[in-house]
Amino acid sequence: MNLDVTGPAAVPRKNGELVFETPWESRSFGIAVALCKSGVLGWEEFRTHLIGNIGKSEKEDFAKTHEWNYYAIWEDSLEHVLLEKGIVTKQEIEEGVTRVEASWSHEEGSHHHSH
Amino acid sequence: MERKRFIWISGRAISNMPLDSSFGGKDTMDDVAVPPPVSGTYPVPESDIAARVQALESILLEKGLLSSDAIDKVVETYEKDIGPMLGAKVVARTWTNPAFRARLLENAVAACKELGIGGAQGEHLVAIENTDKVHNVIVCTLCSCYPWTVLGLPPNWYKYPQYRSRIVIEPRKMLKEDFGLDIPDGKEIRVWDSSSELRYFVIPERPLGTENLTEEELASIVTREAMIGVAEVRKP
Incomplete structure:
Protein backbone atom coordinates (compact mmCIF):
# COMPACT_ATOMS: atom_id res chain seq x y z
CA MET A 1 0.00 0.00 0.00
CA ASN A 2 1.34 3.39 -0.91
CA LEU A 3 -0.03 5.46 1.86
CA ASP A 4 2.36 8.28 2.33
CA VAL A 5 0.59 10.54 4.71
CA THR A 6 3.40 11.76 6.91
CA GLY A 7 6.43 12.08 4.69
CA PRO A 8 7.44 14.90 2.42
CA ALA A 9 5.63 13.18 -0.44
CA ALA A 10 2.30 13.35 1.35
CA VAL A 11 -0.56 14.18 -0.94
CA PRO A 12 -1.74 17.71 -0.30
CA ARG A 13 -5.39 17.86 0.62
CA LYS A 14 -7.84 20.14 -0.93
CA ASN A 15 -9.56 22.21 1.71
CA GLY A 16 -7.05 21.74 4.42
CA GLU A 17 -5.59 19.22 6.68
CA LEU A 18 -4.72 15.59 6.20
CA VAL A 19 -7.39 13.10 6.90
CA PHE A 20 -5.11 11.01 9.07
CA GLU A 21 -2.07 12.20 10.91
CA THR A 22 -0.31 8.88 11.18
CA PRO A 23 -0.52 5.44 9.55
CA TRP A 24 -1.86 3.82 12.73
CA GLU A 25 -4.78 6.22 12.75
CA SER A 26 -5.76 5.27 9.24
CA ARG A 27 -5.34 1.54 9.99
CA SER A 28 -7.51 1.73 13.07
CA PHE A 29 -10.15 3.57 11.08
CA GLY A 30 -9.90 1.10 8.20
CA ILE A 31 -10.14 -1.97 10.43
CA ALA A 32 -13.30 -0.82 12.15
CA VAL A 33 -15.04 0.30 8.98
CA ALA A 34 -14.05 -2.86 7.11
CA LEU A 35 -15.44 -4.99 9.97
CA CYS A 36 -18.69 -3.05 9.85
CA LYS A 37 -18.92 -3.41 6.09
CA SER A 38 -18.46 -7.16 6.22
CA GLY A 39 -21.00 -7.46 9.04
CA VAL A 40 -18.58 -8.71 11.72
CA LEU A 41 -19.48 -5.63 13.72
CA GLY A 42 -22.57 -3.48 13.66
CA TRP A 43 -21.88 0.17 13.09
CA GLU A 44 -24.27 1.14 15.84
CA GLU A 45 -22.70 -1.13 18.42
CA PHE A 46 -19.26 0.20 17.60
CA ARG A 47 -20.53 3.75 17.69
CA THR A 48 -22.12 3.21 21.09
CA HIS A 49 -18.72 2.33 22.50
CA LEU A 50 -17.14 5.26 20.74
CA ILE A 51 -19.65 7.70 22.15
CA GLY A 52 -19.23 6.26 25.63
CA ASN A 53 -15.47 6.51 25.51
CA ILE A 54 -15.46 9.99 24.08
CA GLY A 55 -17.86 11.11 26.77
CA LYS A 56 -15.67 9.60 29.47
CA SER A 57 -12.52 11.14 28.12
CA GLU A 58 -14.10 14.56 28.05
CA LYS A 59 -14.77 14.50 31.75
CA GLU A 60 -11.05 14.44 32.26
CA ASP A 61 -9.05 17.60 32.46
CA PHE A 62 -6.61 16.35 29.89
CA ALA A 63 -9.22 16.88 27.21
CA LYS A 64 -8.70 20.58 27.64
CA THR A 65 -5.04 20.75 28.48
CA HIS A 66 -3.40 17.89 26.65
CA GLU A 67 -3.48 16.28 23.32
CA TRP A 68 -6.83 14.69 22.80
CA ASN A 69 -6.53 12.02 20.16
CA TYR A 70 -9.69 10.88 18.52
CA TYR A 71 -8.20 7.78 16.97
CA ALA A 72 -6.69 6.64 20.28
CA ILE A 73 -10.25 6.59 21.59
CA TRP A 74 -11.40 4.96 18.37
CA GLU A 75 -8.83 2.18 18.80
CA ASP A 76 -9.80 1.67 22.43
CA SER A 77 -13.47 1.43 21.43
CA LEU A 78 -12.60 -1.14 18.80
CA GLU A 79 -10.83 -3.25 21.42
CA HIS A 80 -13.81 -2.93 23.75
CA VAL A 81 -16.33 -4.09 21.21
CA LEU A 82 -14.18 -6.96 19.93
CA LEU A 83 -13.60 -8.18 23.49
CA GLU A 84 -17.24 -7.79 24.43
CA LYS A 85 -18.35 -9.83 21.45
CA GLY A 86 -15.76 -12.47 22.17
CA ILE A 87 -14.17 -12.01 18.77
CA VAL A 88 -10.76 -11.59 20.34
CA THR A 89 -9.47 -12.22 23.85
CA LYS A 90 -7.30 -10.07 26.07
CA GLN A 91 -4.63 -12.69 25.90
CA GLU A 92 -4.60 -12.66 22.12
CA ILE A 93 -4.24 -8.89 22.10
CA GLU A 94 -1.44 -8.86 24.65
CA GLU A 95 0.43 -11.60 22.82
CA GLY A 96 -0.11 -9.77 19.56
CA VAL A 97 1.26 -6.54 21.00
CA THR A 98 4.30 -8.35 22.31
CA ARG A 99 4.91 -9.88 18.89
CA VAL A 100 4.54 -6.53 17.13
CA GLU A 101 6.89 -4.79 19.53
CA ALA A 102 9.43 -7.57 19.21
CA SER A 103 9.32 -7.26 15.44
CA TRP A 104 9.81 -3.50 15.70
CA SER A 105 12.84 -3.73 17.94
CA HIS A 106 14.24 -6.32 15.59
CA GLU A 107 13.74 -3.96 12.69
CA GLU A 108 15.30 -1.10 14.59
CA GLY A 109 18.25 -3.32 15.34
CA SER A 110 18.76 -3.97 11.67
CA HIS A 111 18.20 -0.32 10.73
CA HIS A 112 14.83 -0.73 9.14
CA HIS A 113 12.22 1.72 10.22
CA SER A 114 8.84 0.79 9.00
CA HIS A 115 6.44 2.00 11.62
CA MET B 1 15.97 11.93 16.97
CA SER B 67 -8.30 -8.90 4.66
CA SER B 68 -5.55 -6.34 4.28
CA ASP B 69 -7.08 -5.41 0.97
CA ALA B 70 -10.38 -4.58 2.59
CA ILE B 71 -8.68 -2.20 5.02
CA ASP B 72 -6.59 -0.64 2.26
CA LYS B 73 -9.69 -0.11 0.22
CA VAL B 74 -11.57 1.63 3.01
CA VAL B 75 -8.65 3.91 3.79
CA GLU B 76 -7.94 4.75 0.18
CA THR B 77 -11.57 5.43 -0.52
CA TYR B 78 -11.78 7.95 2.27
CA GLU B 79 -8.43 9.49 1.50
CA LYS B 80 -8.77 9.81 -2.24
CA ASP B 81 -12.25 9.29 -3.62
CA ILE B 82 -14.55 10.70 -1.01
CA GLY B 83 -14.03 14.22 0.13
CA PRO B 84 -15.38 17.74 0.12
CA MET B 85 -14.98 17.99 -3.65
CA LEU B 86 -18.11 15.88 -3.91
CA GLY B 87 -20.13 18.19 -1.72
CA ALA B 88 -18.73 21.15 -3.65
CA LYS B 89 -20.08 19.64 -6.84
CA VAL B 90 -23.50 19.32 -5.28
CA VAL B 91 -23.45 22.91 -4.01
CA ALA B 92 -22.39 24.30 -7.38
CA ARG B 93 -25.26 22.46 -9.03
CA THR B 94 -27.75 24.00 -6.57
CA TRP B 95 -26.44 27.44 -7.52
CA THR B 96 -26.92 26.92 -11.22
CA ASN B 97 -29.98 24.72 -11.27
CA PRO B 98 -32.97 25.76 -9.12
CA ALA B 99 -34.88 22.57 -9.91
CA PHE B 100 -31.96 20.49 -8.66
CA ARG B 101 -31.79 22.64 -5.55
CA ALA B 102 -35.43 21.97 -4.82
CA ARG B 103 -34.96 18.25 -5.32
CA LEU B 104 -31.90 18.24 -3.05
CA LEU B 105 -33.69 20.02 -0.22
CA GLU B 106 -36.59 17.64 -0.60
CA ASN B 107 -34.52 14.47 -0.79
CA ALA B 108 -30.76 14.83 -0.61
CA VAL B 109 -30.09 11.14 -1.07
CA ALA B 110 -31.93 10.91 -4.37
CA ALA B 111 -30.56 14.21 -5.66
CA CYS B 112 -26.96 13.24 -4.86
CA LYS B 113 -27.47 9.99 -6.70
CA GLU B 114 -28.22 12.00 -9.83
CA LEU B 115 -24.60 13.17 -9.59
CA GLY B 116 -23.34 9.68 -8.90
CA ILE B 117 -22.75 10.46 -5.25
CA GLY B 118 -23.92 8.01 -2.65
CA GLY B 119 -23.01 4.77 -1.00
CA ALA B 120 -21.72 4.24 2.51
CA GLN B 121 -24.11 5.82 4.97
CA GLY B 122 -25.36 8.17 2.31
CA GLU B 123 -28.88 7.12 3.07
CA HIS B 124 -29.14 9.58 5.94
CA LEU B 125 -28.02 12.73 4.19
CA VAL B 126 -29.95 15.97 4.64
CA ALA B 127 -29.14 19.27 2.93
CA ILE B 128 -29.94 22.56 4.64
CA GLU B 129 -29.68 25.91 2.92
CA ASN B 130 -28.25 29.18 4.10
CA THR B 131 -30.35 32.19 3.19
CA ASP B 132 -30.12 35.90 3.84
CA LYS B 133 -32.09 35.30 7.03
CA VAL B 134 -30.67 32.04 8.35
CA HIS B 135 -27.15 30.73 8.76
CA ASN B 136 -26.73 27.03 9.47
CA VAL B 137 -23.90 25.16 11.11
CA ILE B 138 -23.49 21.45 11.80
CA VAL B 139 -22.03 19.59 14.74
CA CYS B 140 -22.21 16.18 16.33
CA THR B 141 -22.45 16.72 20.05
CA LEU B 142 -22.15 13.03 20.91
CA CYS B 143 -19.28 11.88 18.76
CA SER B 144 -18.36 12.79 15.23
CA CYS B 145 -21.27 11.99 12.93
CA TYR B 146 -20.63 13.77 9.71
CA PRO B 147 -21.95 13.73 6.15
CA TRP B 148 -19.19 11.38 4.93
CA THR B 149 -20.81 10.87 1.57
CA VAL B 150 -20.37 14.47 0.50
CA LEU B 151 -17.57 15.71 2.77
CA GLY B 152 -15.36 12.69 3.44
CA LEU B 153 -13.94 12.42 6.94
CA PRO B 154 -14.31 15.27 9.40
CA PRO B 155 -11.45 17.64 10.16
CA ASN B 156 -9.87 17.24 13.57
CA TRP B 157 -11.37 20.35 15.09
CA TYR B 158 -14.87 19.03 14.29
CA LYS B 159 -14.17 16.11 16.61
CA TYR B 160 -12.69 18.13 19.45
CA PRO B 161 -14.70 18.59 22.65
CA GLN B 162 -14.27 22.35 22.47
CA TYR B 163 -16.11 22.67 19.16
CA ARG B 164 -18.77 20.11 20.00
CA SER B 165 -19.83 21.77 23.21
CA ARG B 166 -19.32 25.44 22.49
CA ILE B 167 -20.88 25.72 19.05
CA VAL B 168 -24.20 24.69 20.60
CA ILE B 169 -23.99 27.08 23.53
CA GLU B 170 -22.69 30.22 21.84
CA PRO B 171 -22.56 29.69 18.09
CA ARG B 172 -22.39 33.36 17.12
CA LYS B 173 -19.51 34.04 19.46
CA MET B 174 -17.63 30.90 18.50
CA LEU B 175 -18.05 31.46 14.76
CA LYS B 176 -16.63 34.94 15.19
CA GLU B 177 -13.83 34.19 17.61
CA ASP B 178 -12.67 30.83 16.33
CA PHE B 179 -13.52 30.96 12.66
CA GLY B 180 -13.53 34.67 11.91
CA LEU B 181 -17.06 34.43 10.61
CA ASP B 182 -19.16 37.40 11.62
CA ILE B 183 -22.86 36.65 11.40
CA PRO B 184 -24.88 39.85 11.77
CA ASP B 185 -27.13 40.01 14.82
CA GLY B 186 -30.26 40.14 12.69
CA LYS B 187 -29.50 36.80 11.11
CA GLU B 188 -30.68 33.66 12.83
CA ILE B 189 -28.14 30.89 13.46
CA ARG B 190 -29.36 27.31 13.50
CA VAL B 191 -27.13 24.57 14.87
CA TRP B 192 -27.87 21.10 13.56
CA ASP B 193 -26.84 18.18 15.73
CA SER B 194 -26.00 15.25 13.51
CA SER B 195 -26.62 11.66 14.41
CA SER B 196 -26.00 8.44 12.60
CA GLU B 197 -29.54 8.63 11.24
CA LEU B 198 -29.43 12.25 10.15
CA ARG B 199 -26.30 13.73 8.66
CA TYR B 200 -26.66 17.35 7.69
CA PHE B 201 -24.61 19.43 5.35
CA VAL B 202 -24.91 23.10 4.59
CA ILE B 203 -25.63 24.65 1.21
CA PRO B 204 -23.83 27.98 1.52
CA GLU B 205 -25.00 31.14 -0.23
CA ARG B 206 -23.60 31.83 -3.64
CA PRO B 207 -21.27 34.82 -3.43
CA LEU B 208 -22.17 37.95 -5.37
CA GLY B 209 -20.19 38.62 -8.51
CA THR B 210 -19.93 34.98 -9.58
CA GLU B 211 -22.57 35.13 -12.31
CA ASN B 212 -20.04 34.46 -15.03
CA LEU B 213 -18.45 31.39 -13.48
CA THR B 214 -19.14 27.93 -14.85
CA GLU B 215 -20.50 25.22 -12.61
CA GLU B 216 -17.05 23.68 -12.43
CA GLU B 217 -15.46 26.97 -11.47
CA LEU B 218 -18.11 27.47 -8.83
CA ALA B 219 -17.40 24.04 -7.37
CA SER B 220 -13.75 24.97 -7.00
CA ILE B 221 -14.53 27.84 -4.62
CA VAL B 222 -16.80 25.85 -2.29
CA THR B 223 -14.87 24.82 0.79
CA ARG B 224 -15.41 22.09 3.33
CA GLU B 225 -15.69 24.74 6.05
CA ALA B 226 -18.51 26.45 4.15
CA MET B 227 -20.44 23.18 3.97
CA ILE B 228 -20.01 22.68 7.71
CA GLY B 229 -21.20 26.22 8.21
CA VAL B 230 -18.14 27.79 9.81
CA ALA B 231 -17.24 29.84 6.75
CA GLU B 232 -18.83 31.61 3.82
CA VAL B 233 -17.90 31.04 0.22
CA ARG B 234 -15.86 33.90 -1.13
CA LYS B 235 -15.63 35.18 -4.65
CA PRO B 236 -12.34 34.02 -6.20
Whole structure:
Protein backbone atom coordinates (compact mmCIF):
# COMPACT_ATOMS: atom_id res chain seq x y z
CA MET A 1 0.00 0.00 0.00
CA ASN A 2 1.34 3.39 -0.91
CA LEU A 3 -0.03 5.46 1.86
CA ASP A 4 2.36 8.28 2.33
CA VAL A 5 0.59 10.54 4.71
CA THR A 6 3.40 11.76 6.91
CA GLY A 7 6.43 12.08 4.69
CA PRO A 8 7.44 14.90 2.42
CA ALA A 9 5.63 13.18 -0.44
CA ALA A 10 2.30 13.35 1.35
CA VAL A 11 -0.56 14.18 -0.94
CA PRO A 12 -1.74 17.71 -0.30
CA ARG A 13 -5.39 17.86 0.62
CA LYS A 14 -7.84 20.14 -0.93
CA ASN A 15 -9.56 22.21 1.71
CA GLY A 16 -7.05 21.74 4.42
CA GLU A 17 -5.59 19.22 6.68
CA LEU A 18 -4.72 15.59 6.20
CA VAL A 19 -7.39 13.10 6.90
CA PHE A 20 -5.11 11.01 9.07
CA GLU A 21 -2.07 12.20 10.91
CA THR A 22 -0.31 8.88 11.18
CA PRO A 23 -0.52 5.44 9.55
CA TRP A 24 -1.86 3.82 12.73
CA GLU A 25 -4.78 6.22 12.75
CA SER A 26 -5.76 5.27 9.24
CA ARG A 27 -5.34 1.54 9.99
CA SER A 28 -7.51 1.73 13.07
CA PHE A 29 -10.15 3.57 11.08
CA GLY A 30 -9.90 1.10 8.20
CA ILE A 31 -10.14 -1.97 10.43
CA ALA A 32 -13.30 -0.82 12.15
CA VAL A 33 -15.04 0.30 8.98
CA ALA A 34 -14.05 -2.86 7.11
CA LEU A 35 -15.44 -4.99 9.97
CA CYS A 36 -18.69 -3.05 9.85
CA LYS A 37 -18.92 -3.41 6.09
CA SER A 38 -18.46 -7.16 6.22
CA GLY A 39 -21.00 -7.46 9.04
CA VAL A 40 -18.58 -8.71 11.72
CA LEU A 41 -19.48 -5.63 13.72
CA GLY A 42 -22.57 -3.48 13.66
CA TRP A 43 -21.88 0.17 13.09
CA GLU A 44 -24.27 1.14 15.84
CA GLU A 45 -22.70 -1.13 18.42
CA PHE A 46 -19.26 0.20 17.60
CA ARG A 47 -20.53 3.75 17.69
CA THR A 48 -22.12 3.21 21.09
CA HIS A 49 -18.72 2.33 22.50
CA LEU A 50 -17.14 5.26 20.74
CA ILE A 51 -19.65 7.70 22.15
CA GLY A 52 -19.23 6.26 25.63
CA ASN A 53 -15.47 6.51 25.51
CA ILE A 54 -15.46 9.99 24.08
CA GLY A 55 -17.86 11.11 26.77
CA LYS A 56 -15.67 9.60 29.47
CA SER A 57 -12.52 11.14 28.12
CA GLU A 58 -14.10 14.56 28.05
CA LYS A 59 -14.77 14.50 31.75
CA GLU A 60 -11.05 14.44 32.26
CA ASP A 61 -9.05 17.60 32.46
CA PHE A 62 -6.61 16.35 29.89
CA ALA A 63 -9.22 16.88 27.21
CA LYS A 64 -8.70 20.58 27.64
CA THR A 65 -5.04 20.75 28.48
CA HIS A 66 -3.40 17.89 26.65
CA GLU A 67 -3.48 16.28 23.32
CA TRP A 68 -6.83 14.69 22.80
CA ASN A 69 -6.53 12.02 20.16
CA TYR A 70 -9.69 10.88 18.52
CA TYR A 71 -8.20 7.78 16.97
CA ALA A 72 -6.69 6.64 20.28
CA ILE A 73 -10.25 6.59 21.59
CA TRP A 74 -11.40 4.96 18.37
CA GLU A 75 -8.83 2.18 18.80
CA ASP A 76 -9.80 1.67 22.43
CA SER A 77 -13.47 1.43 21.43
CA LEU A 78 -12.60 -1.14 18.80
CA GLU A 79 -10.83 -3.25 21.42
CA HIS A 80 -13.81 -2.93 23.75
CA VAL A 81 -16.33 -4.09 21.21
CA LEU A 82 -14.18 -6.96 19.93
CA LEU A 83 -13.60 -8.18 23.49
CA GLU A 84 -17.24 -7.79 24.43
CA LYS A 85 -18.35 -9.83 21.45
CA GLY A 86 -15.76 -12.47 22.17
CA ILE A 87 -14.17 -12.01 18.77
CA VAL A 88 -10.76 -11.59 20.34
CA THR A 89 -9.47 -12.22 23.85
CA LYS A 90 -7.30 -10.07 26.07
CA GLN A 91 -4.63 -12.69 25.90
CA GLU A 92 -4.60 -12.66 22.12
CA ILE A 93 -4.24 -8.89 22.10
CA GLU A 94 -1.44 -8.86 24.65
CA GLU A 95 0.43 -11.60 22.82
CA GLY A 96 -0.11 -9.77 19.56
CA VAL A 97 1.26 -6.54 21.00
CA THR A 98 4.30 -8.35 22.31
CA ARG A 99 4.91 -9.88 18.89
CA VAL A 100 4.54 -6.53 17.13
CA GLU A 101 6.89 -4.79 19.53
CA ALA A 102 9.43 -7.57 19.21
CA SER A 103 9.32 -7.26 15.44
CA TRP A 104 9.81 -3.50 15.70
CA SER A 105 12.84 -3.73 17.94
CA HIS A 106 14.24 -6.32 15.59
CA GLU A 107 13.74 -3.96 12.69
CA GLU A 108 15.30 -1.10 14.59
CA GLY A 109 18.25 -3.32 15.34
CA SER A 110 18.76 -3.97 11.67
CA HIS A 111 18.20 -0.32 10.73
CA HIS A 112 14.83 -0.73 9.14
CA HIS A 113 12.22 1.72 10.22
CA SER A 114 8.84 0.79 9.00
CA HIS A 115 6.44 2.00 11.62
CA MET B 1 15.97 11.93 16.97
CA GLU B 2 12.28 12.31 16.73
CA ARG B 3 10.56 13.44 19.87
CA LYS B 4 8.31 10.79 21.27
CA ARG B 5 4.69 11.74 21.14
CA PHE B 6 2.48 10.93 24.10
CA ILE B 7 -1.24 10.60 23.98
CA TRP B 8 -3.44 10.98 27.01
CA ILE B 9 -6.03 8.35 27.54
CA SER B 10 -8.37 7.25 30.26
CA GLY B 11 -10.07 4.03 31.16
CA ARG B 12 -8.72 1.63 28.60
CA ALA B 13 -10.28 -1.70 27.82
CA ILE B 14 -7.04 -3.29 28.81
CA SER B 15 -5.43 -1.42 31.59
CA ASN B 16 -2.22 -3.31 32.00
CA MET B 17 -0.30 -0.98 29.80
CA PRO B 18 2.70 -0.17 31.89
CA LEU B 19 3.87 3.39 31.90
CA ASP B 20 6.81 3.80 29.68
CA SER B 21 9.94 3.90 31.77
CA SER B 22 10.95 7.11 30.12
CA PHE B 23 7.81 8.79 31.37
CA GLY B 24 8.59 11.65 33.67
CA GLY B 25 11.92 11.93 31.96
CA LYS B 26 13.48 15.26 31.30
CA ASP B 27 13.00 15.69 27.63
CA THR B 28 9.41 14.76 27.02
CA MET B 29 6.95 15.36 29.80
CA ASP B 30 8.38 18.16 31.91
CA ASP B 31 5.15 19.95 32.29
CA VAL B 32 2.92 17.22 33.66
CA ALA B 33 2.60 15.66 37.05
CA VAL B 34 3.25 11.96 37.39
CA PRO B 35 -0.10 10.25 36.92
CA PRO B 36 -1.51 7.48 39.06
CA PRO B 37 -0.10 4.17 37.91
CA VAL B 38 -3.23 2.05 37.68
CA SER B 39 -6.41 3.82 36.76
CA GLY B 40 -7.49 7.26 35.75
CA THR B 41 -5.79 9.34 33.14
CA TYR B 42 -2.28 8.93 31.99
CA PRO B 43 -0.17 9.41 28.93
CA VAL B 44 0.97 6.51 26.83
CA PRO B 45 3.55 6.67 24.10
CA GLU B 46 1.89 6.83 20.74
CA SER B 47 3.91 3.81 19.67
CA ASP B 48 1.98 1.70 22.23
CA ILE B 49 -1.26 2.51 20.50
CA ALA B 50 0.27 1.93 17.08
CA ALA B 51 1.38 -1.51 18.30
CA ARG B 52 -2.12 -2.33 19.50
CA VAL B 53 -3.58 -1.38 16.14
CA GLN B 54 -1.10 -3.54 14.30
CA ALA B 55 -1.72 -6.42 16.72
CA LEU B 56 -5.48 -6.19 16.25
CA GLU B 57 -5.06 -6.15 12.51
CA SER B 58 -2.89 -9.25 12.46
CA ILE B 59 -5.17 -11.15 14.85
CA LEU B 60 -8.22 -10.37 12.73
CA LEU B 61 -6.36 -11.34 9.58
CA GLU B 62 -5.33 -14.65 11.14
CA LYS B 63 -8.92 -15.34 12.10
CA GLY B 64 -10.00 -14.64 8.55
CA LEU B 65 -12.34 -11.86 9.64
CA LEU B 66 -10.58 -9.23 7.60
CA SER B 67 -8.30 -8.90 4.66
CA SER B 68 -5.55 -6.34 4.28
CA ASP B 69 -7.08 -5.41 0.97
CA ALA B 70 -10.38 -4.58 2.59
CA ILE B 71 -8.68 -2.20 5.02
CA ASP B 72 -6.59 -0.64 2.26
CA LYS B 73 -9.69 -0.11 0.22
CA VAL B 74 -11.57 1.63 3.01
CA VAL B 75 -8.65 3.91 3.79
CA GLU B 76 -7.94 4.75 0.18
CA THR B 77 -11.57 5.43 -0.52
CA TYR B 78 -11.78 7.95 2.27
CA GLU B 79 -8.43 9.49 1.50
CA LYS B 80 -8.77 9.81 -2.24
CA ASP B 81 -12.25 9.29 -3.62
CA ILE B 82 -14.55 10.70 -1.01
CA GLY B 83 -14.03 14.22 0.13
CA PRO B 84 -15.38 17.74 0.12
CA MET B 85 -14.98 17.99 -3.65
CA LEU B 86 -18.11 15.88 -3.91
CA GLY B 87 -20.13 18.19 -1.72
CA ALA B 88 -18.73 21.15 -3.65
CA LYS B 89 -20.08 19.64 -6.84
CA VAL B 90 -23.50 19.32 -5.28
CA VAL B 91 -23.45 22.91 -4.01
CA ALA B 92 -22.39 24.30 -7.38
CA ARG B 93 -25.26 22.46 -9.03
CA THR B 94 -27.75 24.00 -6.57
CA TRP B 95 -26.44 27.44 -7.52
CA THR B 96 -26.92 26.92 -11.22
CA ASN B 97 -29.98 24.72 -11.27
CA PRO B 98 -32.97 25.76 -9.12
CA ALA B 99 -34.88 22.57 -9.91
CA PHE B 100 -31.96 20.49 -8.66
CA ARG B 101 -31.79 22.64 -5.55
CA ALA B 102 -35.43 21.97 -4.82
CA ARG B 103 -34.96 18.25 -5.32
CA LEU B 104 -31.90 18.24 -3.05
CA LEU B 105 -33.69 20.02 -0.22
CA GLU B 106 -36.59 17.64 -0.60
CA ASN B 107 -34.52 14.47 -0.79
CA ALA B 108 -30.76 14.83 -0.61
CA VAL B 109 -30.09 11.14 -1.07
CA ALA B 110 -31.93 10.91 -4.37
CA ALA B 111 -30.56 14.21 -5.66
CA CYS B 112 -26.96 13.24 -4.86
CA LYS B 113 -27.47 9.99 -6.70
CA GLU B 114 -28.22 12.00 -9.83
CA LEU B 115 -24.60 13.17 -9.59
CA GLY B 116 -23.34 9.68 -8.90
CA ILE B 117 -22.75 10.46 -5.25
CA GLY B 118 -23.92 8.01 -2.65
CA GLY B 119 -23.01 4.77 -1.00
CA ALA B 120 -21.72 4.24 2.51
CA GLN B 121 -24.11 5.82 4.97
CA GLY B 122 -25.36 8.17 2.31
CA GLU B 123 -28.88 7.12 3.07
CA HIS B 124 -29.14 9.58 5.94
CA LEU B 125 -28.02 12.73 4.19
CA VAL B 126 -29.95 15.97 4.64
CA ALA B 127 -29.14 19.27 2.93
CA ILE B 128 -29.94 22.56 4.64
CA GLU B 129 -29.68 25.91 2.92
CA ASN B 130 -28.25 29.18 4.10
CA THR B 131 -30.35 32.19 3.19
CA ASP B 132 -30.12 35.90 3.84
CA LYS B 133 -32.09 35.30 7.03
CA VAL B 134 -30.67 32.04 8.35
CA HIS B 135 -27.15 30.73 8.76
CA ASN B 136 -26.73 27.03 9.47
CA VAL B 137 -23.90 25.16 11.11
CA ILE B 138 -23.49 21.45 11.80
CA VAL B 139 -22.03 19.59 14.74
CA CYS B 140 -22.21 16.18 16.33
CA THR B 141 -22.45 16.72 20.05
CA LEU B 142 -22.15 13.03 20.91
CA CYS B 143 -19.28 11.88 18.76
CA SER B 144 -18.36 12.79 15.23
CA CYS B 145 -21.27 11.99 12.93
CA TYR B 146 -20.63 13.77 9.71
CA PRO B 147 -21.95 13.73 6.15
CA TRP B 148 -19.19 11.38 4.93
CA THR B 149 -20.81 10.87 1.57
CA VAL B 150 -20.37 14.47 0.50
CA LEU B 151 -17.57 15.71 2.77
CA GLY B 152 -15.36 12.69 3.44
CA LEU B 153 -13.94 12.42 6.94
CA PRO B 154 -14.31 15.27 9.40
CA PRO B 155 -11.45 17.64 10.16
CA ASN B 156 -9.87 17.24 13.57
CA TRP B 157 -11.37 20.35 15.09
CA TYR B 158 -14.87 19.03 14.29
CA LYS B 159 -14.17 16.11 16.61
CA TYR B 160 -12.69 18.13 19.45
CA PRO B 161 -14.70 18.59 22.65
CA GLN B 162 -14.27 22.35 22.47
CA TYR B 163 -16.11 22.67 19.16
CA ARG B 164 -18.77 20.11 20.00
CA SER B 165 -19.83 21.77 23.21
CA ARG B 166 -19.32 25.44 22.49
CA ILE B 167 -20.88 25.72 19.05
CA VAL B 168 -24.20 24.69 20.60
CA ILE B 169 -23.99 27.08 23.53
CA GLU B 170 -22.69 30.22 21.84
CA PRO B 171 -22.56 29.69 18.09
CA ARG B 172 -22.39 33.36 17.12
CA LYS B 173 -19.51 34.04 19.46
CA MET B 174 -17.63 30.90 18.50
CA LEU B 175 -18.05 31.46 14.76
CA LYS B 176 -16.63 34.94 15.19
CA GLU B 177 -13.83 34.19 17.61
CA ASP B 178 -12.67 30.83 16.33
CA PHE B 179 -13.52 30.96 12.66
CA GLY B 180 -13.53 34.67 11.91
CA LEU B 181 -17.06 34.43 10.61
CA ASP B 182 -19.16 37.40 11.62
CA ILE B 183 -22.86 36.65 11.40
CA PRO B 184 -24.88 39.85 11.77
CA ASP B 185 -27.13 40.01 14.82
CA GLY B 186 -30.26 40.14 12.69
CA LYS B 187 -29.50 36.80 11.11
CA GLU B 188 -30.68 33.66 12.83
CA ILE B 189 -28.14 30.89 13.46
CA ARG B 190 -29.36 27.31 13.50
CA VAL B 191 -27.13 24.57 14.87
CA TRP B 192 -27.87 21.10 13.56
CA ASP B 193 -26.84 18.18 15.73
CA SER B 194 -26.00 15.25 13.51
CA SER B 195 -26.62 11.66 14.41
CA SER B 196 -26.00 8.44 12.60
CA GLU B 197 -29.54 8.63 11.24
CA LEU B 198 -29.43 12.25 10.15
CA ARG B 199 -26.30 13.73 8.66
CA TYR B 200 -26.66 17.35 7.69
CA PHE B 201 -24.61 19.43 5.35
CA VAL B 202 -24.91 23.10 4.59
CA ILE B 203 -25.63 24.65 1.21
CA PRO B 204 -23.83 27.98 1.52
CA GLU B 205 -25.00 31.14 -0.23
CA ARG B 206 -23.60 31.83 -3.64
CA PRO B 207 -21.27 34.82 -3.43
CA LEU B 208 -22.17 37.95 -5.37
CA GLY B 209 -20.19 38.62 -8.51
CA THR B 210 -19.93 34.98 -9.58
CA GLU B 211 -22.57 35.13 -12.31
CA ASN B 212 -20.04 34.46 -15.03
CA LEU B 213 -18.45 31.39 -13.48
CA THR B 214 -19.14 27.93 -14.85
CA GLU B 215 -20.50 25.22 -12.61
CA GLU B 216 -17.05 23.68 -12.43
CA GLU B 217 -15.46 26.97 -11.47
CA LEU B 218 -18.11 27.47 -8.83
CA ALA B 219 -17.40 24.04 -7.37
CA SER B 220 -13.75 24.97 -7.00
CA ILE B 221 -14.53 27.84 -4.62
CA VAL B 222 -16.80 25.85 -2.29
CA THR B 223 -14.87 24.82 0.79
CA ARG B 224 -15.41 22.09 3.33
CA GLU B 225 -15.69 24.74 6.05
CA ALA B 226 -18.51 26.45 4.15
CA MET B 227 -20.44 23.18 3.97
CA ILE B 228 -20.01 22.68 7.71
CA GLY B 229 -21.20 26.22 8.21
CA VAL B 230 -18.14 27.79 9.81
CA ALA B 231 -17.24 29.84 6.75
CA GLU B 232 -18.83 31.61 3.82
CA VAL B 233 -17.90 31.04 0.22
CA ARG B 234 -15.86 33.90 -1.13
CA LYS B 235 -15.63 35.18 -4.65
CA PRO B 236 -12.34 34.02 -6.20
